[in-house]
Amino acid sequence: MSLRGDMDLASYNRIEMGHxxxxxxxxxxxxxxxxxxxxxxxxxxxxxxxxxxxGGWPGR
Known part of the structure; x- marks a missing residue:
């Protein structure tokens, strides 16, 4: 998918994978x-x- 030429597949995949x-x-x-x-x-x-x-305390 190229999103109508606005985005390449690699960029779309990075977004989809959470990277x-x-x-x-x-x-x-x-x-x-x-x-x-x-x-x-x-x-x-x-x-x-x-x-x-x-215990919710920082450093413990």
Whole structure:
């Protein structure tokens, strides 16, 4: 996929694999090119739990 000539496949693959971030306008173009709503491409990550025994204090 070239996203109508705006992006090469290598750039698209880096974004897809999480090795590169993307500007919002690029995400809109990707969503449009694959026929998906933007909400399918963007999601909030849940906070990671603290490791066991960490107690939440820095340096411990």
């Amino acid at each position: 590169a971030s993307s500007m919002p306008d690029t995400l809109f173009r990707i969503a449009d090119a694959i026929g998906a709503p933007l909400s399918e491409l963007v999601r909030e990550e849940e906070p990671r739990p603290a490791p066991p025994g960490d």
